[in-house]
Amino acid sequence: MMRTRPLKVALLGCGVVGSEVARIMTTHSADLAARIGAPVELAGVAVRRPDRVRAGIDPALVTTDATALVKRGDIDVVVEVIGGIEPARTLITTAFEHGASVVSANKALIAQDGAALHAAADANEKDLYYEAAVAGAIPLIRPLRESLAGDKVNRVLGIVNGTTNFILDAMDTTGAGYQEALDEATALGYAEADPTADVEGFDAAAKAAILAGIAFHTRVRLDDVHREGMTEVTAADFASAKEMGCTIKLLAICERAADGGSVTARVHPAMIPLSHPLAGVRGAYNAVFVESDAAGQLMFYGPGAGGAPTASAVLGDLVAVCRNRLGGGRGPGESAYAALPVSPMGDVVTRYHISLDVADKPGVLAQVATVFAEHGVSIDTVRQSGKDGEASLVVVTHRASDAALGGTVEALRKLDTVRGVASIMRVEGE
Incomplete structure (x- = not known):
């Protein structure tokens, strides 16, 4: 009654x-x-x-x-x-x-x-x-907190900010530059007058902290989340992504280490294969991909903002x-019994896409390859083009730690033949 x-x-x-x-x-x-x-x-x-x-x-x-x-x-x-x-x-x-x-x-x-x-x-x-x-509107916290309470979640990978996804999708599908796509998002009401919280990843980082805490039964604060914005993503990055059969998304990634002893949480732009379900998320929509031991792979999709x-x-x-x-009862409260440590970004292992501006002369590729080898970063593919003394060198690595990649890039910048590191992009979802 x-x-x-x-x-x-x-x-x-x-x-x-x-x-x-x-x-x-x-x-x-x-x-x-x-x-x-x-x-x-x-x-x-x-x-x-x-x-x-x-x-x-x-x-x-x-x-x-x-x-x-x-x-x-x-x-x-x-x-x-x-x-x-x-x-x-x-x-x-x-x-x-x-x-x-x-x-x-x-x-x-x-x-x-x-x-x-x-x-x-x-x-x-x-x-x-x-x-x-x-x-x-996407049911996500309740499935993680209740429906998957009997499972072990290993990874949460998602697009959790509609503004940034709209901008990157526009850059991908129309060839627009970042500012042009941002202006369109603002005119349509998807971006605030000050879009900093969205485009610099602050909004997504807060969401990543919440998701990681619930998924891994561990307290993860905003300060624990590695954050990079997407304002430096260019049309050239999208062109490189397309050559690899990829697109670019701003991703929130929460992972449990392979040995189960720690977790990481990060937000940054990344290339993902066009075959991945997240690659087809268009406009201002959100989607989150969850991987667990028993349930396997789950995807949650829908409008992520709006009144x-x-x-x-x-x-x-x-x-x-x-x-x-x-x-007379209560719902589930905080579950932080696991109390896993949050590892620094340097421990994260993934693949990388690095674009270098180099001198167009013999021996450059050998010098670059040597630097990668000295830092323990294995090269998967190399693509080189150039004329009139200038060249572009694109290197895609096998999986390596972020710390190893950082040391590699620092050493590359010291080479006389490397005129600049044009772009560094992680490759996820493979």
């Missing part, structure tokens, strides 16, 4: 995502009540600009005092979609202390302070859910938390 007293929800933030959460709560109220077993009621909405017109929201619910809202004591669930570190962190912990569970879409905060937030939730016997923090898709994930969490509330 359905309980008649509604569960009360406080909404922190009413921007693109928050307004969609409020809309869905209103338009789908009967369905939500049936699925939960009790009505859900929007009891308050905290905003910074109260005078703005918000369609479908009773102005009497709007307040600028978020702290007072989460302290009310009659709130069952707080939905936090304001983003950033503060005041979100304080508001969430205050909500726990005053009896509310929390649903958040705040990737930066979860990546930086997830352990402390989980501890606060545990201390107050409340739920902390954050499906919307990683890949918009309605992100609100879908928020509402899914809201239903789960409300069900827990009614049943």
Whole structure:
């Protein structure tokens, strides 16, 4: 039987995502009540600009005092979609202390302070859910945390930022340069006026930290994630990728070491074969490839951002938390029992594509090959072209550690015959 007293929800933030959460709560109220077993009621909405017109929201619910809202004591669930570190962190912990569970879409905060937030939730016997923090509408955290809880996840490889994927896809399919593709993404609303968080990999790094922590049952903070942006990717890189039967994506890669004793998490541009499922992810879509012992290879695909898709994930969490509330139980909390060390980027082993500007004269290739050999980096293929005293040398390696490759490149730059290292790109997904 359905309980008649509604569960009360406080909404922190009413921007693109928050307004969609409020809309869905209103338009789908009967369905939500049936699925939960009790009505859900929007009891308050905290905003910074109260005078703005918000369609479908009773102005009497709007307040600028978020702290007072989460302290009310009659709130069952707080939905936090304001983003950033503060005041979100304080508001969430205050909500726990005053009896509310929390649903958040705040990737930066979860990546930086997830352990402390989980501890606060545990201390107050409340739920902390954050499906919307990683890949918009794509169910990903719950499958990793629950559906694969009996399996051993070894690798998570994914496109987790729609803005960067749109830009790189445009460069690949139209031949546009980086700035031209960025301008198009901005005009279409895929990129912010300041796209730094996206194009420099900060957004993807936060998501990688969250995914690695859940997949490997280990605390992985944002500072543990190696991060490289994609602003230096050029049309020449795409041309080289095509010659290898590859394309270029900004990837979040979380891996367990072969011996199982450590993990790594990194974000950077990489070449991947056109045969890989991630190569066909177009536009602003996201996709994550998960590899585990028993389940094998799984792929999750869909819209990774936007008001309605992100609100879908928020509402899914809201239903789960409300069900827990009614049943007197809690959902899964933090699982960090493995406590595996996070290895530095230098320990990562992969293949590399290196493009060198060299003098066009006899002996250059031999000198370059010698440097690679001296640093223990095996060459797979070499492609050389040039005229009028200048040449381009493209080297693709076998698998080597990042530290070995770094030493190789440093030594190459000291050769008189090497005029510059034009590009270094990792090759993944093989």
